[in-house]
Amino acid sequence: MSHEVVVIEGDGIGREVVPAAVEVLEALPVDFEFVEAEAGDAVEERTGAALPAETYDLAADADATLFGAAGETAADVILPLREAVDSFVNVRPAKAYPGVDAVRPETDVVFLRENTEGVYAGHEDRLSDDLSTLTRVVTSSASRELAEYACEFVEDGRGPSGDPDEGFTVAHKANVMRETDGRFREEVLAVADERGVDADEELMDAFATKLPLDPTQYGVIVCPNLAGDVLSDLAAGLVGGLGLLPSANIGHDNALFEPVHGTAPDIAGEGIANPTAAILSAAMLLEYLGHVEEGQRVRDAVEGVLSDGPRTGDLGGDATTDEVTAAVVDRL
């Protein structure tokens, strides 16, 4: 069976790291049919649309999509793409690797971020010359769906510790957003309780203090949309930057995989971007499509290269994207 995977390089280093990830996928005994599609600043300049309808439709119909990065148009590309794949959860692991300089080398956490609502639901109004409002949306159904996913994730031993008994932590701001985050918190904790999964909670501001002080307190963290955005980016800072972090936007029968980093305009086009985040996103894609063993092979190869292989400039080395990619392929 061949998997149809839409490949969207986007802008900047997306054009370098996505081909690297595809090269890794092609080196495995898995049958892919790759379909190239366009999105981002360059397409917008040419066609007026950052995300052409054709790309949206391709992503919506494929088995999975691999996306790189977009520049100024990032939000115009990524938010509709998440919708195209009907994604309800954004999975964001943040793990420090041996040999990589990290503020907190003990960090090993996974954020499960609600991916459809909160402030991202996007109802904004300009009510007067002085006043604008945004309607933040929280539903029980989206909160429960996320929580069901989190419970399965933990039960399947996919948390950092692999131990289902560790449960998860809900991070929220229900002491201020009592009705909306109150609903989120209540539903998530209720689902955990129904399924017998251990769940504790933390206010998102307290979480932001405690994570840098001791990241080993946490494993799987379940959050509303914007909280997940900010707190997972904080974790990225603790593990040494965005160059290592993959992410998965999981939908009902479709998904989108993307490195957490952006287009890195300062180094784009030089062939020196770190392909690790994109390659690890490809590993998540493999696992999503049922190729768990191959996903693990990619992870092991990446970890091997990170600990004693060539490294790109962001990690203090001087290797090119191609050299790092070849080293990963070599170790598969």
Place this chain on the structure above:
Amino acid sequence: MSHEVVVIEGDGIGREVVPAAVEVLEALPVDFEFVEAEAGDAVEERTGAALPAETYDLAADADATLFGAAGETAADVILPLREAVDSFVNVRPAKAYPGVDAVRPETDVVFLRENTEGVYAGHEDRLSDDLSTLTRVVTSSASRELAEYACEFVEDGRGPSGDPDEGFTVAHKANVMRETDGRFREEVLAVADERGVDADEELMDAFATKLPLDPTQYGVIVCPNLAGDVLSDLAAGLVGGLGLLPSANIGHDNALFEPVHGTAPDIAGEGIANPTAAILSAAMLLEYLGHVEEGQRVRDAVEGVLSDGPRTGDLGGDATTDEVTAAVVDRL
């Protein structure tokens, strides 16, 4: 001239650290009239109101208020108190001190947090069994008032570097909250431009990655309400926890000073809480009331004690609150 200062110990270690801060204030040649008032869990249990009307009125009428902490009722106490003093900006310095174990010892930043609106404006609705909404509010007037304050703050050399040319950074999420944070961003940058203050900007998620990677990039950071809450708490994690962080809620002719920490129920009542955050809040109170030199004396004394004086358990020592307070008073 005597200053009328309302003193609200609140719950937990508030009852230990606020008296410590008052002791420091009393040791200075400044004339205070302290008026005690109640707020918090214990009062709520007794009277049904976490913030009695009497306390609200006292805070509203005084020259300044010093508050400790409240437990479960924190939001019911602190949010109305900020309103009582008509506060439009929450000033939150986060500085690592020599001799204190910090994740990022180079951290020295000040957050200027909008203190009246954003998600804290608090219009929430339960629209159906499934759906709740919150109306996030951003006005040009509040954004501009905050920005004017930020410009003065920077011009007066009150930023960490003391150098007005360093300007400030606006942190926001205007790529998603285009109308509301778009308005905030635009107004803040416009005011900076009008006043000739240098201002750059950062998306709040990118800021959360970059601050731990290199805090020396930042000095004064201007944020919407919730962003300021979370990002300043993140900075607290980088300087070694909440035990050191003071804050000021500045109003038009009134203000409220409070340590950033909570009630610390695990150690409350034992006389071993770190009084530093409360004492530094008292230093901010002194400066607010025009006693800049005395404020500096308190800061110097605190820094001296932190670097080679007795320290409480949270900083790896075994001194009591009283011992640390006495050491600070000794050095004044």
